[in-house]
Amino acid sequence: MTPTLPASQIHLHNSSATQAKRAYIIYFITGNPGLIEYYRTFLTHLYGLLTQDSPYSTAYHVFGRSLSGFQASAEKERDDQPPVSLQEQITRSQFVLEDLVRDVKEKHGLRDVRVILMGHSVGSYILLELLRKVREKAKVEIEAVKIAGGVCLFPTVTHIAKSDSGRKATPLLTLPSFPLVASLLAKALTFFIPLSAFTFLVRTVMSFPADAAHVTASFVKSPHGVHQALHMARDEMREITIDTWDDEIWGLTTPTAHPQPRPILRFLFAKKDHWVAAETRDELIRARGSQEEGEETWKPIMEIDEEEGWVHGFCIRQSVPVAKRVFGYVQEIIQRDLQQ
Numbered sequence: 001m002t003p004t005l006p007a008s009q010i011h012l013h014n015s016s017a018t019q020a021k022r023a024y025i026i027y028f029i030t031g032n033p034g035l036i037e038y039y040r041t042f043l044t045h046l047y048g049l050l051t052q053d054s055p056y057s058t059a060y061h062v063f064g065r066s067l068s069g070f071q072a073s074a075e076k077e078r079d080d081q082p083p084v085s086l087q088e089q090i091t092r093s094q095f096v097l098e099d100l101v102r103d104v105k106e107k108h109g110l111r112d113v114r115v116i117l118m119g120h121s122v123g124s125y126i127l128l129e130l131l132r133k134v135r136e137k138a139k140v141e142i143e144a145v146k147i148a149g150g151v152c153l154f155p156t157v158t159h160i161a162k163s164d165s166g167r168k169a170t171p172l173l174t175l176p177s178f179p180l181v182a183s184l185l186a187k188a189l190t191f192f193i194p195l196s197a198f199t200f201l202v203r204t205v206m207s208f209p210a211d212a213a214h215v216t217a218s219f220v221k222s223p224h225g226v227h228q229a230l231h232m233a234r235d236e237m238r239e240i241t242i243d244t245w246d247d248e249i250w251g252l253t254t255p256t257a258h259p260q261p262r263p264i265l266r267f268l269f270a271k272k273d274h275w276v277a278a279e280t281r282d283e284l285i286r287a288r289g290s291q292e293e294g295e296e297t298w299k300p301i302m303e304i305d306e307e308e309g310w311v312h313g314f315c316i317r318q319s320v321p322v323a324k325r326v327f328g329y330v331q332e333i334i335q336r337d338l339q340q
Contacts (some may be wrong), residue, residue, distance in 0.1 A: 003279065003334070004055045005072040005113075005216070005218055006035055006036075006039060006066075006215050006218050007036065007037060008065060008066045008068070008070075008071050008072070008221070009035065009036060009061045009063075010036050010039070010040060010043055010062070010064050010065075011061065011062070011257055012047040012061070012062040012063075013060065013061040013062070014043065014059065014060070014220060016050060018144050019057070020057055020058055020059035020081045020109075020110065021057045021058070022058050022059070022110070022112040022113075022114070023058070023059040023060070023104055023108065023110045023112070023113045023114070024058065024059075024060055024061070024062060024101060024113075024114050024115070024116060024148070024334060025060075025061045025062075025063060025099055025101065025104060025113065025114070025115045025116070026043075026047075026050075026060070026061065026062045026063065026116050026118055027063055027064070027066035027115050027117050027118065028062070028063065028066065028118045028119070028120075028123075028331070029067075029118065029119040029120070029123035029124075029126050029127055029130075030064065030065070030066065030067055030118070030119075030123050030333075031120040031121030031123050032067070032119060032121065032122050032229055032232055032233060032236070033070060033153075033219050033228075033229040034066050034067025034068075034069075034089075034228075034229075035066050035070050035072070035125075035215055035218075035219055035225075035226060036064045036065055036066045036314045037066075037112070037211070037215045037218075038215050038316070039064060039315050039319070040211070041315075041319040041320065041323075042073070042123065042154065042314075042315055042319035042320075042322060042323050043062050043064055043323075044121055045319060045320050045323040045324075046323040046326060046327055047060065047062040049323065049324065049327040050327065050330065051115045053324070054184050057183070058107065058112065059248070060269050061100075061104060062187075062305075063100055065096060065312075067082040067089050067228075067232075067269070068082070068084040068085075068088070068089060069083055069225075069226075069227075069228035069231075070219070070222070070224075070225050070226050070228055071084030071208075071222065071223075071224075072218040072219065072221075072222045072225070072228070073112075073278065074211065076216075082223075082224035082228045082231075083232065084225050084228065084231075084232070084233035085222065085231075085232070086122070086125075086126075086232055086235035086236060086237075086239055087233055087239075089126060089232065090126050090129045090130060090133070090281065093126055094133055094314070095129055097115065097130065097134070097145060098145060101113050101115065101323055103200075104225035104327075106278075107264060113146070114146045114147070114148045114152065114337065115145055115146065116147075116148055116149050116151065116330060116333055116334075117130065117131060117148070117149070117150040117151070117263075118150065118151045118153070118326070119152055119153065120151075120153045120154060120155075120314075121153075121154055121155065121156050121275060121312065122156050122160075122232075122236055122240070123153075124152035124153065124154075124155030124156065124157050124267075125155070125156060125157045125240055126194065127150050127152060127247060128150070128152075128157060128245055131147060131150060131249060131263060132245060132248075132249060134147055135147070135248060135249075135253070135258060136263075138258070138259060138260050139258065139259065140290065142327055143279040145259055147260075147263050148263065148264065148333055148337040149263045149264035149265060149336075149337065150263055150264075150265050150332035151266050151267075151268075151326055151329050151330065151333075152265070152266070152267045152268070152269050153266075153314070153322070153326070154268065154269065154270055154273060154275070154276065154310075154311075154312045154314065155267055155276070156236070156268070156275050156276055157240065157243075157284070158239040158241065158242060158243050158280050159240070159241055159242070159277065159280040160236050160237060160239065160275065160276075160283055160299045161183065161237045161241075161328045162239075162273045162275060162277045162279070162280055163273070163276055163277045163280075164273050164274045164277070165274045166237060166250075166275065167239065168235050169233060173230065173233055173234040173237055174237075176235070178230065178242065178308065179226075179227050179230035180227060181232045181236065182226060182227075182230055183224075183225075183226040183227035183230065186220055186226045187221075188224075190220055190221050193217065193221075195214075195221060198217040198218045198220070199213050199214045199217040199218075199223060200213075201215075201217075202217045203218050208316060209316065209317065212315075212316045212317075212326060217221075220256065230271070231298065239310070243284065243287065243288065247266075248262065249263070249301075250260075250266075250300065251264075251298040251299055251300070252298065253296075253298060254312060261337075261340045262298070264300075264332070264337065265300035265301075266299055266301055266302075266303070266304040266332070266333070267289060267299065267301070267303065267331040268303050268305065268310075268325065268326075268329075269275070269281050269302065269303065269305065270303045270304075270305055270310055270311055270312055271304055271306055271309075273311075273312045274312060275312050276312070284302070285302045287304075289301065289302035290302065291304070308321060310322060
C-alpha cells in the first residue's frame with residue numbers, strides 16, 4: 001500500500017452547532033518547516049478540550065495549513081512557483097484567514113466570528129505581522145476580521161540570528177546557492193528510497209514517533225520542501241531582528257482609538273531554546289511583557305517554562321501537555337474578550 005502523503009490543511013469544527021451565536025476560530029500558523037501535519041495531535045487535543053464543556057451558544061473552529069511551498073505533493077498555490085519569501089507567507093496567511101472568516105460566516109450563518117491567532121516559532125513572527133495588517137485594514141473596513149487575541153509558542157520574534165542555531169546556520173544560509181544545492185542533494189540521496197523505507201529510517205535514526213517520522217520523510221522527499229525551508233530560513237535570519245511593532249499591538253495604559261479592542265497576547269518560552277537566545281527573550285519580556293497577572297493587565301503575559309522541560313520542537317513529543325497549557329490561555333482570552 002502506498003503511504004498517504006501528509007494533508008496540507010486541518011480544519012476541526014462541529015458542523016451540527018447550528019444554534020451557536022458566536023464562533024471563535026483558532027487560526028494556527030506553523031513554524032519552519034511549515035507542515036501542518038506535525039501539529040495534528042496538538043490541534044486535535046486542543047479542539048477536544050475546547051469543545052468538551054463549551055457553551056451551547058459558542059462554536060469553535062480550529063484551523064491550520066501548511067505554509068506555502070511545503071506541500072508534500074506537486075500541487076501549486078496561486079500559480080506561484082516556490083520558494084516563497086517570508087513576506088509572501090504573511091500576505092498569503094492574511095488571504096487565507098479572510099477567506100476562512102468569510103466562509104464560516106456564510107456557511108454557518110454566523111455574524112459574530114472572532115479569531116484567536118496562534119503561532120509556533122517563526123509562525124509567531126507571522127502572527128504579529130498578520131495582526132498588524134489586519135488591524136490596519138480594520139481602520140477602514142467595517143466588516144474586517146476581528147482578532148480577539150494571539151498565542152505565541154516558543155516564539156522567534158526578535159534577533160533569531162543571535163540564537164545558538166541562528167549563529168550556526170547564518171554562514172551557510174548567506175551562501176547564494178546553498179538552499180538550492182542542499183535541496184538537490186537531498187533529492188539525490190533519497191530519490192531511490194521508498195517513502196515507507198525512508199520513514200522507517202527517520203524513525204530509527206532520530207527516535208521520532210511514527211507520525212512525526214512520516215511527516216519528516218515526506219517533507220524531505222517533497223518537490224520543494226527542503227529548498228523552501230532553507231530559503232525562508234535565510235529570510236528569517238535577515239528580517240527577524242529588532243522589535244518593530246507599536247503600542248497598538250503591545251498595548252498601553254490608555255484606551256485605544258482603534259475601532260476594535262487591542263488583542264490579548266500570551267507568550268510561552270522554553271527555559272532553553274536553541275532558536276531563541278535567552279538574552280533576547282529576557283530583553284523582550286522587560287520591554288514589552290509581564291510574567292504574571294497583575295495591575296498591568298494591558299501587557300502581554302510572557303511565560304517561561306521552568307518546570308516541564310518543553311522544547312522548541314514541542315510538536316514532536318510534547319503536543320498533549322502543551323495543548324493543555326494553551327487551552328488555559330485560550331480560555332482566558334475568550335473570557336476577557338467577552339467582557340470587552
